[in-house]
Amino acid sequence: MTTFKFGFLLLAVPALLLKGIQGESFIRGESDVDVDSGIERELQTNGYNEALGWCRGATCGMWGDPHMITCDGVGYDCQGVGMFTLMKNHMYNIQARFVSVGSHELGLVEGWGMTEGASLTNDVAIDFLQNDAAPVMQLGFGNLNNRPDGKFPSEDGCTPYQYYHPIDGITGQGRSVEPNVMSCRQRCEDTEGCTKFHFWADGGCHLNNDDQIPKAAPMNWVRSLSGPLTSNCGLPPPEMEIKEKEQRLKHGRIGANCPLLFHMDGEMVDISDIHWDGYLYGDENSDVYVQLVNNHYVRVVYKLPTNDYAEVILISKGDGPAELWSCHWDFYVCLPQSQQTEFETSTIGLLGTPDGNTGNDFMKSNGEQIIIQDTFNNWHKTLIEYCYTNWCVSQEESIMAYPGELTYEDMKCEKEEYKDFDIHNDDCVLSATLIKEACEDKPPLMVHGCQIDCCLGGCDQVQETVDELINIKTLSEEEDVILYDFPKDDPDPCTSDGFEKTADVVCPSSDIPIVKLIKSTGAADLPEGADVFYDIQLDEGDDRVERIVKFRINNPFDASADVFIKHDKRVFETAFMDPHCDDMLETKSGCDISAPVIEVACHDYEGSNPFAIVRVYFASSDLPVLDTSSVDKCCYPPDYESSVGVVGYTFEIQCHCQDSTAVE
Numbered sequence: 001m002t003t004f005k006f007g008f009l010l011l012a013v014p015a016l017l018l019k020g021i022q023g024e025s026f027i028r029g030e031s032d033v034d035v036d037s038g039i040e041r042e043l044q045t046n047g048y049n050e051a052l053g054w055c056r057g058a059t060c061g062m063w064g065d066p067h068m069i070t071c072d073g074v075g076y077d078c079q080g081v082g083m084f085t086l087m088k089n090h091m092y093n094i095q096a097r098f099v100s101v102g103s104h105e106l107g108l109v110e111g112w113g114m115t116e117g118a119s120l121t122n123d124v125a126i127d128f129l130q131n132d133a134a135p136v137m138q139l140g141f142g143n144l145n146n147r148p149d150g151k152f153p154s155e156d157g158c159t160p161y162q163y164y165h166p167i168d169g170i171t172g173q174g175r176s177v178e179p180n181v182m183s184c185r186q187r188c189e190d191t192e193g194c195t196k197f198h199f200w201a202d203g204g205c206h207l208n209n210d211d212q213i214p215k216a217a218p219m220n221w222v223r224s225l226s227g228p229l230t231s232n233c234g235l236p237p238p239e240m241e242i243k244e245k246e247q248r249l250k251h252g253r254i255g256a257n258c259p260l261l262f263h264m265d266g267e268m269v270d271i272s273d274i275h276w277d278g279y280l281y282g283d284e285n286s287d288v289y290v291q292l293v294n295n296h297y298v299r300v301v302y303k304l305p306t307n308d309y310a311e312v313i314l315i316s317k318g319d320g321p322a323e324l325w326s327c328h329w330d331f332y333v334c335l336p337q338s339q340q341t342e343f344e345t346s347t348i349g350l351l352g353t354p355d356g357n358t359g360n361d362f363m364k365s366n367g368e369q370i371i372i373q374d375t376f377n378n379w380h381k382t383l384i385e386y387c388y389t390n391w392c393v394s395q396e397e398s399i400m401a402y403p404g405e406l407t408y409e410d411m412k413c414e415k416e417e418y419k420d421f422d423i424h425n426d427d428c429v430l431s432a433t434l435i436k437e438a439c440e441d442k443p444p445l446m447v448h449g450c451q452i453d454c455c456l457g458g459c460d461q462v463q464e465t466v467d468e469l470i471n472i473k474t475l476s477e478e479e480d481v482i483l484y485d486f487p488k489d490d491p492d493p494c495t496s497d498g499f500e501k502t503a504d505v506v507c508p509s510s511d512i513p514i515v516k517l518i519k520s521t522g523a524a525d526l527p528e529g530a531d532v533f534y535d536i537q538l539d540e541g542d543d544r545v546e547r548i549v550k551f552r553i554n555n556p557f558d559a560s561a562d563v564f565i566k567h568d569k570r571v572f573e574t575a576f577m578d579p580h581c582d583d584m585l586e587t588k589s590g591c592d593i594s595a596p597v598i599e600v601a602c603h604d605y606e607g608s609n610p611f612a613i614v615r616v617y618f619a620s621s622d623l624p625v626l627d628t629s630s631v632d633k634c635c636y637p638p639d640y641e642s643s644v645g646v647v648g649y650t651f652e653i654q655c656h657c658q659d660s661t662a663v664e
Contacts, residue, residue, distance in 0.1 A: 047356055048337040052472055053299060054309035055334035058343065058354040059472050062086070063317075063330040063465045064458065065101060066121050067449035070352030070361045071335065075445040076383045077452075078350055079119045082413030083393040083400055085365070087333065089347040091130050091310060094333065095393055095400055097123040097140070097411055101324070101456055120328035124314060125263075125400050128302050134288045135264040136399050137281065139298055139314055141327045142247045142259035152323045153240065154181060157232030158225035163198040165215045165585065165638050169208035170194055177203040181225050185234025197234070198226035201429040201457075213638060215585070218596050223429040240321045244404035252280075254295055255316030258327035262290075263401040308336050315468070317461055324429075325457035330465060332472060350391050365390050380421060388415055421452055428455035433594040435459075442466055493535035493552060494591035506536045507657035512609075514538075514654050522647030523624035530556030532616060532649070534591065538656045539602065539610075547602040549612050549655050552595045555587045559622035563587045564635040566615040567600040577601055581635035602655040610655035617648045 050059040060071035062078075069075050078084070079098070086094040098119040123140035158181065168174050170193055178184045184205035188194040194207045201223040217224045227233025242248040242259055252260040252271040262269045262280050271280055274292060282289030287303045300312040315330040335343045335354055344355040352361030362370045370390075374382050392413035393400070402411060423432045430438070438459050439450035443466065450462045493500045503515035515533050517526065526532070537550040555561050563584040568577040582598055602610040617631045623645030630646050631637035640646070 048335075048340045048354075050334070050472060052313060052332055052334035053311040054301060055311040055336055056308070057310075057334050057336040057338075057340070059332060059334045060087075060351040060354065061330070061332035061472075062096075062121065062351075063469070064449050064453045064462075065119055065328075065456065066096075066098060066331075067446070067452075068350055069445065069469065070358075071347075071354030072352055072356060072358045072361055073445070074352060074358050074361045075449070077380060077449065078384065078387040080384055080387045080392075080413065080415070081119050083398060083411055084387060084391045084413070085349045085393055085397075086124075086331070087347060087349040087351045089335075090342050091128065091335070091339065092333070093127040093129060093399060094312075094349070095125045095398070096121050096329075096331070097400060101326075120318070120326060121331060122328060123400065123403075124329055124331055126300060126312060127399050128288070128310070130304070131288060131302065134302065135281075136266070137290060137300060138261075138263035138399075138401050139329070140261045140263075140403065141321070142242045142244075142251050142261055142403070153237030153321075154319065154323055155225055155233075156237055157235065158227045159214070159233075160225055161217045161221075161223065162214050162226045163200075163217050163224050164196060164206070164208040164212035164226060166212060167198075167206050167586065169206075169212040173207045176205045178205040179203065181234045182236060185227075185229070188229060188234075194229070196226065196228040198224055199234070200224045202431075202434055215583075215638075218582070218584075221594075222431050222434065237320075247404060252292065254292065254298070255327065256318060256320040258316055258318065258321055260292075260316075261403060263403075266401040268401070268403070304336060304338070306338050308338050310334060310336050317458070317465075319457065323457075325453075330468065332468070350387065362386060363390070388413060421455070423451050423455060425455065429457045430454055430459065431594040433592075438462070443470070492593060494593050499531050499534035499554065499591050501536045502531045502534050503536065506538065507654075510654075510657050512654060512658055514657075516652045517649055518652050519650035520648065521626075522629040523626040523645065524557075524647045526649060527556045530554075532556055532651070533653070535597070536653075537597075538654070547604065547610050547655050548599055549602060549653055550597050550599050551653075552592075552597060553584065553587075553616060554591065554595075555584075555589045555618065557618060557620065557623065558589060559620050560586050560588050561618040561620035561623070562637070564617040564619075564631050564637060565598050566617070566632050566635060567598065567612065568603075569599070569601055577603075579634055581632065583635060583637075600653070609658055612653045612655060614651045614653060615648060616651065617646060619644055619646045621645070623647055 048058045050057065052059050058071040060069060062068050065079060067075060068078050081098055081100050083095055083097045086096050099122045100119050123138060125136060125138040127136045128134040170191060173191055176187060178187065178199065181199040184197050184199040187205055188197040188207050191207055193209050195210050196208045197206065198208070199205050214226065225233065239257065242251060246268055247259070247261060250268050250270040250272055252262070252274055254260040260271065262271050264281065269280070274280060276292070276295055278292050280290040280292060289301050291299045293299055297313055297315040302310040304310065311334045313332045316327065317330050318327040319325045321327055344353065347353050348363055348365065348367050353363065360369045362372050364370060372382065372386060395408045395412070398408060400411060402408065423435045428435065435451050435454045438454050439447050439462070442450045442462065446466060446469070453459060453462055503513070507514050514536065531554055533551045534554055535552040539547040539549055553563055553565055555563055565582045567580055569580040582596060584596065600612040600614055602612050604610045615632065617635065619631060619637065619640060621644050625643065625645040629648065
């Protein structure tokens with residue numbers, strides 16, 4: 001397993017996931033046969049004509065981290081932390097516990113910034129109110145010992161955000177796409193001369209020998225792992241030890257080696273000897289039974305006196321215990337058609353009111369309808385606040401068991417500082433470009449949730465979730481029904497014609513050049529009319545001491561080149577400057593939305609306009625060689641062969657728009 005395995009060609013839902021016991025479909029198709037009349041009829045895939053396992057009725061649920069889809073098809077995020085009411089009516093009282101990505105069994109991971117604004121479903125408790133003999137059932141994952149080093153098991157022995165340069169060091173062995181870091185290591189072990197390797201979150205695997213040097217990968221690149229064969233990098237991670245003795249003795253296993261705990265009426269049940277298609281409670285002839293299917297999902301089935309069924313499905317997801325994308329549940333519930341009237345009038349909770357009206361799925365805990373207003377000018381934050389304000393579970397209302405030494409105080413709702421989601425976040429394991437590509441063809445209701453999950457490392461499971469959902473219910477295509485907070489991206493710096501916000505357009509009324517070449521070294525002039533700087537963001541603020549200018553760099557030459565950008569950064573928000581160098585290795589010519597944004601401090605002297613000095617170097621075997629030209633040693637360039645040419649250009653960049661008389 002790996003923290004960030006990823007692939008654009010994803011496997012469909014496993015066949016056994018789609019089959020229940022005795023050949024019954026787990027997810028029904030588009031048509032069915034009326035047993036009484038023998039007449040085949042088309043099923044409506046909305047309202048109370050949806051199907052889940054044995055149950056026909058209204059379906060709703062949640063997936064990922066977590067993304068809600070109400071029975072009426074409204075989607076929104078509820079990434080709070082604590083215990084929440086999913087659904088409460090005359091049949092069910094269902095509660096769920098959400099834990100932070102980056103905490104609980106994951107351990108707090110310094111530097112990732114993913115401990116706020118994203119959560120996973122760790123426990124689900126179900127009280128079936130129409131059968132007094134049915135116990136309160138809770139399914140969850142065990143509490144694990146946190147790693148003292150704060151690392152993820154699949155990354156043990158690897159160095160994150162490091163790669164080897166040149167990228168491919170073994171003759172005849174280029175990039176391959178592997179499912180995880182373990183497969184990349186195996187490829188290295190099977191290749192003569194390979195002594196180390198590096199693996200990227202997009203699946204890229206590169207092989208190296210001792211001649212290549214380690215390089216730090218920029219944080220805005222796809223997350224990488226590297227290591228020599230003499231390390232543990234890429235070896236199968238050891239099984240995580242479960243912290244408490246009772247859990248250690250009684251847990252089962254599900255999914256990616258996730259520890260499964262099963263409680264009945266608050267007491268932990270020993271399920272250590274139940275595997276594959278075994279029953280955790282009852283059997284196929286019981287009015288109530290819980291079945292572990294294919295060690296992948298759990299069916300909770302209730303037979304009603306009217307000989308129809310209510311059903312809950314919990315699907316194990318995640319890359320394994322203590323990984324960044326850790327063990328968690330996707331959850332779906334079916335409300336039987338025979339009790340439609342009662343459900344429409346009695347149902348409250350995060351999963352809305354199942355009455356076909358998309359406008360009343362938000363309510364207070366007393367059932368009073370709420371018209372959600374985007375009070376924060378940020379739907380994501382507004383809806384998380386809705387969850388906290390209305391659906392946190394009080395101690396008196398809780399039906400949850402508290403595993404091990406945990407108490408209500410440990411599991412109750414706990415607001416965390418809100419952190420907005422941005423696919424351009426350096427902490428995402430994939431670049432913004434890859435996240436967009438992975439999610440652009442998903443149903444509109446799922447695009448935002450897909451982008452969040454891809455950022456956090458769960459991208460490889462999104463297509464499987466899409467297949468689950470489109471087989472369970474119709475997903476709305478109407479934007480007024482879709483409430484997901486689609487990221488408000490910065491304007492795309494790339495157009496079909498080239499670049500946005502270049503030096504000649506960023507200040508249309510200025511008669512002073514925004515970018516001016518003041519010095520060059522090497523044996524090649526800049527290509528005539530080429531844009532080196534684009535996506536330029538000037539500083540129009542009033543604080544002269546802390547002014548900055550931002551931009552991206554284009555390689556103006558036809559051939560790929562290593563690019564180095566030397567500039568000044570401000571030290572501790574003072575007037576002092578510190579030399580800094582960014583690198584962009586193997587950069588092709590042209591606009592690139594995933595190119596890093598370079599931030600440069602401005603100089604401000606009496607009698608002159610604020611400006612920044614930027615030195616840009618290009619190194620390529622396609623550039624002419626001049627022995628006196630080299631990359632500044634402060635950029636720590638690799639030891640290039642004599643056939644590699646280096647050119648350097650020094651630019652002066654104005655820090656704000658101005659005319660020839662404007663001196664602030």
